[in-house]
Amino acid sequence: MHLRYLLPILFVAKPLAAEFATPSTWEGTNITASTLDRQATIAAAIDVVYANESSNDDFFSILAVYDFRSNTTAYEDAVTAHFSNSTFASNQFVSIALHCLIWTDPIVPTYVNSLMSQCVDAVRAYQAYQDSATLDLAVQAWEYGRTLTISKANIAAGSIPAKTFNITKTCSGVSLVGGTFWQTTDTDTTIFGDSTALFFALSAYLYQATSNSTYLDAAQDSGAFMVDLMNITSAGNGLATVSANDSASCGDTFGAGTFRIDQAGFFLEGLAILPGNTSFGKQDLSVDTLRSNLVNITLTTNKLANADNGIINVGSGLGDQSLVQGLGTLYHTINATGPGDLVTYIGNFLSVQYNTIFTAATILNSNIYAGSWIGPPVEQYDETNQTLALFALVNAAQVTLTTNSTTTGAATGTGTGAGAGNGSGTSTAVPQVTSTSNGAVGLGIDAVLGSVIPLVLISIAIL
Numbered sequence: 341m342h343l344r345y346l347l348p349i350l351f352v353a354k355p356l357a358a359e360f361a362t363p364s365t366w367e368g369t370n371i372t373a374s375t376l377d378r379q380a381t382i383a384a385a386i387d388v389v390y391a392n393e394s395s396n397d398d399f400f401s402i403l404a405v406y407d408f409r410s411n412t413t414a415y416e417d418a419v420t421a422h423f424s425n426s427t428f429a430s431n432q433f434v435s436i437a438l439h440c441l442i443w444t445d446p447i448v449p450t451y452v453n454s455l456m457s458q459c460v461d462a463v464r465a466y467q468a469y470q471d472s473a474t475l476d477l478a479v480q481a482w483e484y485g486r487t488l489t490i491s492k493a494n495i496a497a498g499s500i501p502a503k504t505f506n507i508t509k510t511c512s513g514v515s516l517v518g519g520t521f522w523q524t525t526d527t528d529t530t531i532f533g534d535s536t537a538l539f540f541a542l543s544a545y546l547y548q549a550t551s552n553s554t555y556l557d558a559a560q561d562s563g564a565f566m567v568d569l570m571n572i573t574s575a576g577n578g579l580a581t582v583s584a585n586d587s588a589s590c591g592d593t594f595g596a597g598t599f600r601i602d603q604a605g606f607f608l609e610g611l612a613i614l615p616g617n618t619s620f621g622k623q624d625l626s627v628d629t630l631r632s633n634l635v636n637i638t639l640t641t642n643k644l645a646n647a648d649n650g651i652i653n654v655g656s657g658l659g660d661q662s663l664v665q666g667l668g669t670l671y672h673t674i675n676a677t678g679p680g681d682l683v684t685y686i687g688n689f690l691s692v693q694y695n696t697i698f699t700a701a702t703i704l705n706s707n708i709y710a711g712s713w714i715g716p717p718v719e720q721y722d723e724t725n726q727t728l729a730l731f732a733l734v735n736a737a738q739v740t741l742t743t744n745s746t747t748t749g750a751a752t753g754t755g756t757g758a759g760a761g762n763g764s765g766t767s768t769a770v771p772q773v774t775s776t777s778n779g780a781v782g783l784g785i786d787a788v789l790g791s792v793i794p795l796v797l798i799s800i801a802i803l
């Protein structure tokens with residue numbers, strides 16, 4: 341009975357918010373393959389890469405993600421061997437300035453984003469297998485990334501030791517604290533959204549792994565930079581670059597390009613890893629709010645991700661690895677706790693990518709995938725294209741719920757189980773559950789319905 345009195349408080353505490361509705365034009369929002377079939381599809385795609393002896397960090401990273409999501413250890417030995425073969429080179433750091441890791445690949449990275457990308461690859465492997473050597477590598481890489489990221493002390497000094505020029509303190513009234521440079525060269529003045537978003541994600545993973553607040557502070561600085569200065573949650577995902585040269589202040593060095601879909605993906609991955617109730621930036625927005633805002637703005641206004649059919653196309657039909665990874669990581673984090681409409685929306689979008697790759701980008705049973713997710717299929721295996729497809733297949737394979745794909749209006753309350761009505765406009769959308777074929781799927785459904793049960797109880801209580 342006392343629930344009657346709790347009810348208004350519960351609703352008042354939640355702000356009025358629009359609900360995510362899947363456009364009716366998205367094609368293939370329902371993955372019909374069973375979990376076992378999805379696993380077989382992924383394993384066969386992986387086998388092709390193995391047969392061709394890959395040493396690609398991204399490939400080993402997605403293997404780790406696959407194991408982590410499915411709670412298996414099938415690829416642990418291979419992944420751990422791959423990443424533990426990379427060593428931090430502090431001597432090289434001194435002598436060849438600006439180079440932190442020696443990977444099996446002898447090319448010295450000069451782009452901070454590619455360096456940070458390798459480090460995020462490694463830290464995902466740590467999340468899956470908890471191998472301390474991998475964590476050590478990630479920490480040392482983070483320390484290095486820190487030297488190429490503007491700190492409060494750098495702003496106060498007007499310079500950063502890694503660079504020879506004096507740095508700008510603010511752009512459009514926003515501090516440059518948290519911005520990460522594009523290149524390691526000491527005269528390169530470009531701050532790059534991709535580098536910054538990757539350093540943000542690396543910081544988030546390290547905070548998750550160690551609870552050391554230094555990494556949380558860093559994530560908050562990078563996050564504030566991406567939101568307030570790069571405007572990543574505004575139309576088209578904002579800017580990709582800004583110049584930190586105080587004599588040529590704040591120029592947008594790159595202009596439009598594919599970078600902004602990548603920065604959105606990396607940033608989402610970091611947001612998925614950080615605790616949802618942490619906050620940062622001018623408006624002190626919570627990570628929960630930023631997740632929702634960023635998914636919304638990316639899938640509706642980034643022209644590489646907002647096609648009518650829902651298929652990512654960064655040019656020539658090519659898909660995008662970082663966006664599916666960011667969305668998949670967020671899906672994994674929130675699937676059980678909601679918000680249900682966001683879970684469903686992301687699940688539908690990932691399913692679209694899965695279905696188009698499986699039907700348009702491959703010849704059935706060839707297990708070879710084209711980089712163009714709208715096809716045509718190719719006969720020739722290519723490591724990069726195959727890895728790209730694997731990122732989508734693995735991130736979509738976890739989607740256990742399918743929804744009615746034809747909703748278009750806002751604030752649709754499809755609450756079959758809830759019956760709680762929608763008087764406040766804030767009720768949790770309940771995913772429509774379709775075919776379930778094994779225990780793992782059932783688990784996911786129970787978990788999601790679990791979050792709805794309190795509403796059911798409340799609605800019964802007030803009857």
Ligand SMILES: *[C@@H]1O[C@H](CO)[C@@H](O)[C@H](O)[C@H]1NC(C)=O
Pocket residue numbers: 358359360361632636637
């Ligand atoms: C998405 O963004 C648009 C434009 O800002 C807004 O009108 C809409 O309510 C947002 N949708 C959700 C689900 O937040």
Ligand SMILES: *[C@@H]1O[C@H](CO)[C@@H](O)[C@H](O)[C@H]1NC(C)=O
Pocket residue numbers: 388391392721
């Ligand atoms: C990849 O492996 C397959 C199967 O072993 C082989 O037929 C193909 O030639 C290899 N492709 C490349 C590019 O090495």
Ligand SMILES: *[C@@H]1O[C@H](CO)[C@@H](O)[C@H](O)[C@H]1NC(C)=O
Pocket residue numbers: 411
């Ligand atoms: C993951 O696998 C381990 C070992 O097989 C098992 O003990 C654990 O309960 C599993 N966790 C989940 C969430 O299924």
Ligand SMILES: *[C@@H]1O[C@H](CO)[C@@H](O)[C@H](O)[C@H]1NC(C)=O
Pocket residue numbers: 421422425444
């Ligand atoms: C580790 O590096 C050595 C030397 O470069 C190489 O021979 C070996 O194949 C690598 N092992 C793995 C698992 O990558």
Ligand SMILES: *[C@@H]1O[C@H](CO)[C@@H](O)[C@H](O)[C@H]1NC(C)=O
Pocket residue numbers: 498504505506
């Ligand atoms: C940087 O600023 C300092 C004074 O703040 C000035 O002395 C120095 O010449 C400047 N350096 C460059 C490269 O502009």
Ligand SMILES: *[C@@H]1O[C@H](CO)[C@@H](O)[C@H](O)[C@H]1NC(C)=O
Pocket residue numbers: 479483552553554555
């Ligand atoms: C936290 O991380 C920072 C940066 O890597 C490190 O300098 C510091 O020693 C760590 N603190 C603890 C208590 O481990």
Ligand SMILES: *[C@@H]1O[C@H](CO)[C@@H](O)[C@H](O)[C@H]1NC(C)=O
Pocket residue numbers: 511512568569570571574579
């Ligand atoms: C970011 O957006 C704000 C508000 O729309 C605008 O004032 C600012 O100039 C933008 N920042 C940059 C660097 O374009």
Ligand SMILES: *[C@@H]1O[C@H](CO)[C@@H](O)[C@H](O)[C@H]1NC(C)=O
Pocket residue numbers: 505527528529585586587588
């Ligand atoms: C900074 O901008 C000034 C003015 O355009 C230019 O002369 C200088 O070379 C730039 N510095 C660097 C390191 O690019």
Ligand SMILES: *[C@@H]1O[C@H](CO)[C@@H](O)[C@H](O)[C@H]1NC(C)=O
Pocket residue numbers: 409671672673674675676677738739740784787
């Ligand atoms: C759903 O979320 C729970 C809790 O975070 C997690 O253990 C589970 O693996 C997730 N399931 C899927 C399918 O992502």
Ligand SMILES: *[C@@H]1O[C@H](CO)[C@@H](O)[C@H](O)[C@H]1NC(C)=O
Pocket residue numbers: 710711712713715716718720721722725
């Ligand atoms: C990768 O995929 C693209 C688009 O499907 C295709 O044009 C290209 O030939 C593939 N790359 C290689 C090296 O096979």
Ligand SMILES: *[C@@H]1O[C@H](CO)[C@@H](O)[C@H](O)[C@H]1NC(C)=O
Pocket residue numbers: 370371372742743744745774775
């Ligand atoms: C999804 O697929 C299942 C299995 O084929 C089917 O029963 C269900 O009707 C489909 N749902 C939608 C919304 O298409």
Ligand SMILES: *[C@@H]1O[C@H](CO)[C@@H](O)[C@H](O)[C@H]1NC(C)=O
Pocket residue numbers: 744745746747772
């Ligand atoms: C799905 O949506 C369509 C169109 O809004 C509706 O006609 C149909 O009954 C819905 N199906 C389910 C299972 O809710």
